[in-house]
Amino acid sequence: MSSYPNLLAPLDLGFTTLKNRVLMGSMHTGLEETKDWNRVAEFYATRARGDVGLMVTGGMAPNREGGVFPGAAGLFTDEDIANHRIVTDRVHEADGKIAMQILHAGRYAYSPECVAPSAVKSPISPFPPKELDEAGIEKQIADIATAAKRAREAGYDGVEVMGSEGYFLNQFLVTHTNKREDRWGGSYENRMRLPIEVVKRVRAAVGDDFIVIYRLSMIDLIPGGSTWDEVVMLAKEIEAVGATIINTGIGWHEARIPTIATSVPRRAFTWVTKKLMGEVSIPVITSNRINTPEVGEAVLADGCADMVSMARPFLADPDFVAKAQSGQAAKIAPCIACNQACLDHTFSGKISSCLVNPRACFETELTLPKTDATKTIAIVGAGPAGLSTAIAADQRGHQVTLFDRAAEIGGQLNMAKQVPGKEEFWGLVDWYRAMLADSNITVKLNTEASARDLKGFDEVIIATGVLPRDPQIDGQDGPNVVSYRDLLQGKASAGDKVAIVGAGGIGFDVAEYLVTDDSPTENLQEWLEEWGVTDPEDQRGGLAPEGPQPEKPVRHVTLLQRKSEKLGKRLGKTTGWIHRAALKLKQVEMVGGVNYERIDSAGLHVSDGEARENPRVIEADTIVLCAGQVSERSLADALIEDGITPHIIGGADVAAELDAKRAIDQGTRLAATL
Ligand code: NAP
Numbered sequence: 001m002s003s004y005p006n007l008l009a010p011l012d013l014g015f016t017t018l019k020n021r022v023l024m025g026s027m028h029t030g031l032e033e034t035k036d037w038n039r040v041a042e043f044y045a046t047r048a049r050g051d052v053g054l055m056v057t058g059g060m061a062p063n064r065e066g067g068v069f070p071g072a073a074g075l076f077t078d079e080d081i082a083n084h085r086i087v088t089d090r091v092h093e094a095d096g097k098i099a100m101q102i103l104h105a106g107r108y109a110y111s112p113e114c115v116a117p118s119a120v121k122s123p124i125s126p127f128p129p130k131e132l133d134e135a136g137i138e139k140q141i142a143d144i145a146t147a148a149k150r151a152r153e154a155g156y157d158g159v160e161v162m163g164s165e166g167y168f169l170n171q172f173l174v175t176h177t178n179k180r181e182d183r184w185g186g187s188y189e190n191r192m193r194l195p196i197e198v199v200k201r202v203r204a205a206v207g208d209d210f211i212v213i214y215r216l217s218m219i220d221l222i223p224g225g226s227t228w229d230e231v232v233m234l235a236k237e238i239e240a241v242g243a244t245i246i247n248t249g250i251g252w253h254e255a256r257i258p259t260i261a262t263s264v265p266r267r268a269f270t271w272v273t274k275k276l277m278g279e280v281s282i283p284v285i286t287s288n289r290i291n292t293p294e295v296g297e298a299v300l301a302d303g304c305a306d307m308v309s310m311a312r313p314f315l316a317d318p319d320f321v322a323k324a325q326s327g328q329a330a331k332i333a334p335c336i337a338c339n340q341a342c343l344d345h346t347f348s349g350k351i352s353s354c355l356v357n358p359r360a361c362f363e364t365e366l367t368l369p370k371t372d373a374t375k376t377i378a379i380v381g382a383g384p385a386g387l388s389t390a391i392a393a394d395q396r397g398h399q400v401t402l403f404d405r406a407a408e409i410g411g412q413l414n415m416a417k418q419v420p421g422k423e424e425f426w427g428l429v430d431w432y433r434a435m436l437a438d439s440n441i442t443v444k445l446n447t448e449a450s451a452r453d454l455k456g457f458d459e460v461i462i463a464t465g466v467l468p469r470d471p472q473i474d475g476q477d478g479p480n481v482v483s484y485r486d487l488l489q490g491k492a493s494a495g496d497k498v499a500i501v502g503a504g505g506i507g508f509d510v511a512e513y514l515v516t517d518d519s520p521t522e523n524l525q526e527w528l529e530e531w532g533v534t535d536p537e538d539q540r541g542g543l544a545p546e547g548p549q550p551e552k553p554v555r556h557v558t559l560l561q562r563k564s565e566k567l568g569k570r571l572g573k574t575t576g577w578i579h580r581a582a583l584k585l586k587q588v589e590m591v592g593g594v595n596y597e598r599i600d601s602a603g604l605h606v607s608d609g610e611a612r613e614n615p616r617v618i619e620a621d622t623i624v625l626c627a628g629q630v631s632e633r634s635l636a637d638a639l640i641e642d643g644i645t646p647h648i649i650g651g652a653d654v655a656a657e658l659d660a661k662r663a664i665d666q667g668t669r670l671a672a673t674l
Pocket residue numbers: 469470471472501502503504505506507509560561562563571572626627628629656657658659
């Protein structure tokens with residue numbers, strides 16, 4: 001019997017049956033905009049071959065004004081329909097099912113053309129929307145219904161009507177964005193008229209035997225959001241007008257509560273979906289921070305939903321379901337919810353990919369074919385760069401030996417996993433371990449590889465990583481100064497008052513580590529209180545009236561940098577605000593624009609700006625150095641001196657702005673060429 005009987009059970013929708021309870025949720029990858037339809041088709045077909053029950057595409061615009069940005073993809077012409085046919089045909093050949101999401105962005109559209117129920121500008125877009133008149137509303141409904149009809153013509157198995165996350169349909173539901181006094185505003189009956197009319201017209205346009213998913217915002221997480229009664233009322237009406245499935249939306253994009261970041265506990269919001277179970281008779285899908293088959297199974301076994309949606313986990317591993325089915329769950333590459341290569345890319349106008357799996361969205365470009373010229377390959381360093389090279393080279397059929405002087409694989413990942421809110425890194429290291437165990441790679445830990453050991457290999461790859469940068473502060477050799485490495489490796493401890501030198505990714509991580517005792521990511525109730533989330537049955541939108549209630553910080557921490565810009569400005573595009581907000585909740589003081597004058601027993605002496613004004617001491621028992629990193633290239637240099645030309649990757653190649661994303665990408669791409 002399967003370990004995941006609920007997750008892998010088929011779901012009978014009457015006119016069609018899904019092979020299991022796993023939905024690949026909608027993600028905007030940017031692939032459709034490339035117009036390389038073979039590439040789009042391969043992205044979805046790869047996931048269909050991995051046996052996911054149903055996939056939803058990225059949001060397709062129903063018309064120009066509703067596009068998330070000017071030029072957003074949609075089914076506007078017969079040529080568009082023919083192009084999407086390439087995708088649906090390829091998915092069906094792979095025995096998969098795919099629904100097209102129809103996304104009208106309303107006031108979230110990054111365009112001066114944007115439209116909304118009322119002219120209320122969104123805090124996350126520079127463009128004030130135009131208020132629609134009656135004819136304008138009718139046009140939007142008609143365009144959404146037409147998009148659904150065209151989706152059917154293009155061979156899709158269904159559509160998802162995007163009604164959550166604060167987009168157009170959602171904007172009609174709450175008085176915060178709907179100030180209308182006509183039949184589309186005022187009472188809740190009037191405010192919900194638009195989504196209901198949309199689903200009714202979509203159903204009429206597509207016929208009975210076509211999947212219509214409605215994504216419903218079950219907890220808005222904004223002031224003035226829907227009450228639970230309103231959510232239930234809407235769900236019942238949506239069922240009555242013909243939806244096949246209701247999917248869960250969590251939080252508007254403008255909400256100041258994280259909903260999918262790595263510090264959000266796993267399955268943090270499935271309790272919200274569970275409240276809807278029994279209120280409607282059509283299947284209900286839950287979502288957010290479900291990233292393993294175990295969690296998915298538990299969610300269904302607990303009666304939280306009929307089906308689970310996972311989106312980013314299908315970037316990390318297209319074979320998620322197939323591996324769960326075949327008893328190979330340990331080999332599922334885990335999505336660590338970092339957003340670094342997916343959402344951060346989307347918001348920077350780049351094609352999405354995945355930190356863990358650089359082949360995501362690059363299926364046609366980055367391939368790992370079996371080699372017909374097997375080589376012996378030595379890789380020094382079992383951090384993310386070395387590990388990803390080793391695994392990809394092994395998959396290609398090369399004979400790989402992996403050296404590391406440490407007793408464990410993982411390199412810097414082992415430090416990241418110590419940080420509260422970054423527990424997903426444990427799973428990533430476990431996955432690498434499982435992949436090594438299943439490979440032909442010879443792993444030599446506790447082994448300091450020398451130039452002599454590396455002679456005779458066909459290829460030598462140096463992935464020796466980084467060393468902490470020496471900030472050369474007067475007094476830094478004192479007993480009250482520690483490096484981030486020693487601290488995170490448990491070789492040093494900190495007093496009650498700490499000053500952190502350097503506010504990059506590691507400085508922020510160290511601050512989080514020092515102010516937090518038990519990670520709220522591991523304790524859902526505590527996390528909900530910390531961010532001020534409550535039951536939408538008690539408070540509109542699920543916002544606690546008392547606001548965030550963080551645990552008291554364990555220490556007093558001051559985080560410093562020399563630059564005068566806002567601290568954390570260069571952190572991830574979609575996650576930097578969360579790190580800043582989390583440290584603010586823990587009363588971490590953030591100080592920029594300083595010079596480090598000296599360190600003594602009183603603490604860290606600093607002054608401001610070029611004129612070295614305002615000399616003062618930041619009182620501290622401990623000063624932690626997080627001043628960036630430099631490449632560890634001693635072995636590479638020794639090899640070059642010995643006449644061996646190694647490949648140098650990861651931090652050993654370039655330390656600046658090193659992160660696991662670059663390391664893994666570089667390693668995989670190198671392996672593809674060997
Ligand atoms: P980093 O991001 O480059 O930050 C280095 C910090 O040290 C900066 O705040 C810099 O600020 C300061 N600094 C640089 N030279 C200094 C000097 N000579 N003396 C004193 N201070 C100095 O490096 P990191 O924090 O070590 O992080 C390494 C990499 O890991 C980064 O690329 C980072 O993105 C990644 N990472 C990311 C995350 C994440 O949350 N996404 C978490 C951890 C690590 P000033 O020059 O202004 O003083």
